Amino acid sequence: MSSGTTDDEAILRGVLDRWKAAVDAHEPDRVAALFTEDAIFQGLHPYSTGRPGVADYYDSQPLGMTADYRFLETRRLADDLVLGYLDVEFSFTDRPTIAVYLGVLLRREDGEWHIGHYQVSRLG
Numbered sequence: 001m002s003s004g005t006t007d008d009e010a011i012l013r014g015v016l017d018r019w020k021a022a023v024d025a026h027e028p029d030r031v032a033a034l035f036t037e038d039a040i041f042q043g044l045h046p047y048s049t050g051r052p053g054v055a056d057y058y059d060s061q062p063l064g065m066t067a068d069y070r071f072l073e074t075r076r077l078a079d080d081l082v083l084g085y086l087d088v089e090f091s092f093t094d095r096p097t098i099a100v101y102l103g104v105l106l107r108r109e110d111g112e113w114h115i116g117h118y119q120v121s122r123l124g
Contacts, residue, residue: 008074012084015106015113016069024066028058035115036107042119044100054118064093069102080108088120098122 015034022030032055041047041054048057073085086102105117 005074005076008076008082008084009071011082011113012071012074012104012106015115016084016086016104019115020067020069023058023061026058026061026063026065028055031055031058035118036109039115040117040119044098044120044122062092062094066091072101077105082106082113 019031019034022028022034032051035041035051035054038050039054040049041057043057045057048054067088067090069086069088071084071086073083075083077083082105084102084104084106086104088100088102090098090100092098099122101121101123103117103119103121104115106113107116108114
């Protein structure tokens with residue numbers, strides 16, 4: 001259950017719905033555009049910083065991979081920072097679904113929200 005406000009969840013959903021759509025469509029540059037220029041990105045491979053690393057990561061993912069998420073927690077850390085903790089399932093056409101936890105930190109810059117930190121954890 002989320003301890004943040006519905007406004008915080010709406011901010012997160014606005015960015016993460018676009019993230020999901022770009023991931024599902026296998027459009028790595030569109031995914032990367034949702035991140036800050038200096039984003040710290042940690043998927044299931046070594047971390048990277050910046051949009052090029054995000055684009056490379058998603059470009060390396062198999063066609064047909066899709067993402068579904070649900071919020072576990074949200075927090076407003078400051079006026080321009082929103083934290084989200086999510087349960088995410090990545091589904092594939094040729095292998096079992098991978099369930100992960102995802103922490104994201106959204107930062108507002110020039111009136112737009114972008115992902116400044118993205119970290120996946122795979123427990124168990």
